[in-house]
Structures are given as C-alpha cells and as structure tokens.
Amino acid sequence: MGRKIGYARVSTHDQELDLQVDALLKSGCSKKLIFKDKISGAKKSRPGLDKCLENLSPHDTLIVWRLDRLGRSMSHLVNLIESLLEKNIGFKSIQDCAIDTTTASGELMFNIFSALAQFERRLIQERxxxxxxxxxxxxxxxxxxxxxxxxxxxxxxxxxxxxxKMSINEICSSLEISRATFYRYISLADEINGQTDV
Structure with missing residues (x-):
C-alpha cells in the first residue's frame, strides 16, 4: 500500500483551507503530505499542486476534497487523472464519492468522465x-x-x-515593422504592377 497524499486549494487569500485539510486528515493523509494553494483554479502554474505531483509515487493515492479543487476544466482534470493512472497512482475525491480510481466502480465512473471530456472536445472542434x-x-x-x-x-x-538611401534594416527600424512585414508591403506594389501589365 502506498501513501495517501492530499491537495487543498482555495481561490483567494481571504478564504480558509481548514475545512478541506480536516477532511483530508480524516481520509488518512498525514499533515506533512497535504499540499496547499491559495490561487485561482484557472492559473496554469500552481506551486502547491506542482509539489504535490512531484511527491507522488506508484501505489500512492492523491486525495482532494472536491474535483473542482484540482482541475482547471473537465479536459484538464481528465488529462491529469489519466497521467496519474498511467503511473499507477490512485485518485479519490471525498465529496464526489463515486470518483475513486482505487475501486472498480470509481474507475468506471472516471472512464465515463473521460468519454464526456472527449465528447466536449469534439463538439468544440465541430463548432x-x-x-x-x-x-x-x-x-x-x-x-x-x-x-x-x-x-x-x-x-x-x-x-x-x-x-x-537606407538599408532594409534601417527602413524596418524607422517604420517599426519586421522584415517579413516590409517584404509584404513591397510585394503589394509588385501585385498592382503585375495586374496593370496584363
């Protein structure tokens, strides 16, 4: 059996983590293995989550109070949990009782989530x-x-x-444009000339 590692997050510094931390302790996480963030879930970089993921080893279980504490979006959440499963790391959400990849029914529930996330991605692509x-x-x-x-x-x-009288670099610097833009401007004249010659 591996360790139980907890992750807790609130969106602002005004909010408290006590409720989540107490629930993680009751679920068997030791205090030193609970990683925390006070940051918006939309942020790509979350120091507490990064440290948490670095500490996870095969046979460990990552435990969160609720799914929305972990993922930025459905697809981000699914990708994150899939990467844990590939490393033989379990995942459990306390409030979302059905999500516990250490059990057969929980893994089935996660597979349904995964299918929904894929469906959502396809819909966005089609739209x-x-x-x-x-x-x-x-x-x-x-x-x-x-x-x-x-x-x-x-x-x-x-x-x-x-x-x-000026080099191309000097013209670009003077007009504050890139060389690619400069050549695009010059090619406009060539296009007009080409049309009038026909």
Whole structure:
C-alpha cells in the first residue's frame, strides 16, 4: 500500500483551507503530505499542486476534497487523472464519492468522465470548423486583415525602398515593422504592377 497524499486549494487569500485539510486528515493523509494553494483554479502554474505531483509515487493515492479543487476544466482534470493512472497512482475525491480510481466502480465512473471530456472536445472542434466554414462562405477569412496599397505606412516603405538611401534594416527600424512585414508591403506594389501589365 502506498501513501495517501492530499491537495487543498482555495481561490483567494481571504478564504480558509481548514475545512478541506480536516477532511483530508480524516481520509488518512498525514499533515506533512497535504499540499496547499491559495490561487485561482484557472492559473496554469500552481506551486502547491506542482509539489504535490512531484511527491507522488506508484501505489500512492492523491486525495482532494472536491474535483473542482484540482482541475482547471473537465479536459484538464481528465488529462491529469489519466497521467496519474498511467503511473499507477490512485485518485479519490471525498465529496464526489463515486470518483475513486482505487475501486472498480470509481474507475468506471472516471472512464465515463473521460468519454464526456472527449465528447466536449469534439463538439468544440465541430463548432469551430462550422463557424470557419460559414465565415468562408460569406467571404470572410481568418487572420490579420491585409494592408491596402494606399496605406500611408505601405507607401512610405515603398518610397524609402525606391530611394535606396537606407538599408532594409534601417527602413524596418524607422517604420517599426519586421522584415517579413516590409517584404509584404513591397510585394503589394509588385501585385498592382503585375495586374496593370496584363
């Protein structure tokens, strides 16, 4: 049997961790193996959680008071628990009694969560694709809008380039643009010339 390691989190410094810590102690976690954060769950980096995950070894069980104390989102939660299972680390949520991957029924429940998270990801992808297709059908395309040949900055870049008094780097520095943007501005003139020559 491995150790029981606890993780507790509240969103702000005004909130207290006592309720969660007491519940983790009752579940068999020792005080020195309870890691804590006072930080929003939306933050990617959580020092307490990072330390907690570093301390987990095969056959240990990570215990939280409630699922939302651990994951930023359904998909983040599922990915995190899946990575624990791959390392032979159990997971248990005290308030969400059905989620206990150390039992067969709890593992089944987690698999249902995992399927729901995958379903959610697919729905988001489908909505995104449908939105892009609808926008393309209306003649709208993603990305940065193209600069016009009549844009003052484009004209200035072209004039400076024609004068040949400044290097490309100097022109870019003067106009505060990248080399890629500079070449895009120059190519606009070539496109216009190409169209008038036809």
């Amino acid at each position: 995104t694709q449908a939105g892009l297709s609808a926008a393309r059908a209306r003649g709208k395309f993603g990305g940065r809008p193209r600069k016009s040949i009549n844009d003052p900055k484009v004209k200035m870049a072209q004039e400076m380039y024609k004068n040949k």
